[in-house]
Amino acid sequence: MHGKALGKAWVEVRDRLILLAKRVAEMRAAPPNRAGEGLRAADSAIRAGDRSNAMRVAAVSPGEQGPHPHLDSPGADFSQSSDPKPQLPVRRRPGELERLNEQIGKGLTERHGIEVYGFGIPGVDTDTVREIVTALDDMLAKYPHTRILSMEISNVDGDIARAFEDRLHNVDLKATRIAFSTRYATDPTLLSKNVSEAVQKGHFFPRPKGPAYSAIVHEFGHALTYAGRSAAVDRADSHLFDHYLRTYGHENPGGDVGESYRTWRGQLSGYSFWKGDFHPTEALAEAFTDVELNGDRASEPAQVLYQLLMDTAESEWRKEGLI
Numbered sequence: 001m002h003g004k005a006l007g008k009a010w011v012e013v014r015d016r017l018i019l020l021a022k023r024v025a026e027m028r029a030a031p032p033n034r035a036g037e038g039l040r041a042a043d044s045a046i047r048a049g050d051r052s053n054a055m056r057v058a059a060v061s062p063g064e065q066g067p068h069p070h071l072d073s074p075g076a077d078f079s080q081s082s083d084p085k086p087q088l089p090v091r092r093r094p095g096e097l098e099r100l101n102e103q104i105g106k107g108l109t110e111r112h113g114i115e116v117y118g119f120g121i122p123g124v125d126t127d128t129v130r131e132i133v134t135a136l137d138d139m140l141a142k143y144p145h146t147r148i149l150s151m152e153i154s155n156v157d158g159d160i161a162r163a164f165e166d167r168l169h170n171v172d173l174k175a176t177r178i179a180f181s182t183r184y185a186t187d188p189t190l191l192s193k194n195v196s197e198a199v200q201k202g203h204f205f206p207r208p209k210g211p212a213y214s215a216i217v218h219e220f221g222h223a224l225t226y227a228g229r230s231a232a233v234d235r236a237d238s239h240l241f242d243h244y245l246r247t248y249g250h251e252n253p254g255g256d257v258g259e260s261y262r263t264w265r266g267q268l269s270g271y272s273f274w275k276g277d278f279h280p281t282e283a284l285a286e287a288f289t290d291v292e293l294n295g296d297r298a299s300e301p302a303q304v305l306y307q308l309l310m311d312t313a314e315s316e317w318r319k320e321g322l323i
């Protein structure tokens with residue numbers, strides 16, 4: 001198969017998966033959920049609130065207008081109350097939160113054909129799950145040709161999240177699997193603390209969105225690198241240098257241009273460097289995160305790398321006949 005046929009083959013596979021997931025969701029939502037019957041009547045109002053929210057999450061379809069599931073379902077945790085943080089803890093049936101988290105995760109399959117794993121692991125924080133799902137919804141709305149094969153919560157050594165390059169069903173199409181650390185998914189306090197400290201040290205850019213949301217945006221930057229067959233990685237440093245010379249080369253005749261270039265490039269986050277050396281793979285993902293989260297306030301080298309990332313991904317999508 002040639003590029004164009006390949007690109008469309010992926011779209012067909014994905015759309016079939018979305019259709020299948022929607023049918024399963026409809027079957028799940030159609031009969032009343034009997035699991036809670038026979039439990040104490042005192043719990044019934046809370047149960048009803050949860051169930052209706054869970055069903056609404058399950059029923060969202062890709063073309064549907066309206067708010068994201070997480071935005072309209074703070075009540076998923078606390079009956080119909082308008083106060084998102086009531087004083088009294090809500091009693092829950094065993095496994096209830098795990099089922100809710102799984103349900104929210106399955107929205108990714110229903111809307112984008114993404115396989116999900118590990119969302120039902122006990123103790124996973126529901127707000128973190130919502131951030132993960134919303135970040136992917138937002139990124140795929142902006143970059144719909146990016147192939148995300150799976151999103152899982154699993155053991156990720158030493159990192160908050162990771163992106164892995166994969167190929168699509170034995171054909172030569174690049175795709176990405178993303179994993180979010182179980183350790184951080186079950187400990188939102190640790191997650192916030194570690195991300196805030198990393199921002200204070202200049203390791204990460206300021207991240208105005210939630211820590212899980214920001215982590216997924218970073219991994220999505222890797223997915224775009226893979227989408228462009230990683231051509232941006234080899235070109236990143238020379239591309240930055242060319243831009244610097246074109247823009248500032250005349251300002252410092254006779255001076256050490258290498259030195260002033262490195263100072264300018266040093267506006268990138270600390271995570272873009274490894275032991276003092278430029279690390280193009282992370283620099284590209286960080287640049288993408290900076291531009292996505294901070295817009296015009298992103299640093300100039302980040303904007304330059306973002307554009308390179310877009311150019312390399314779009315060049316592949318064009319070959320595949322997707323744009």
Ligand SMILES: [Zn+2]
Pocket residue numbers: 218219222281282285
């Ligand atoms: Zn990374």
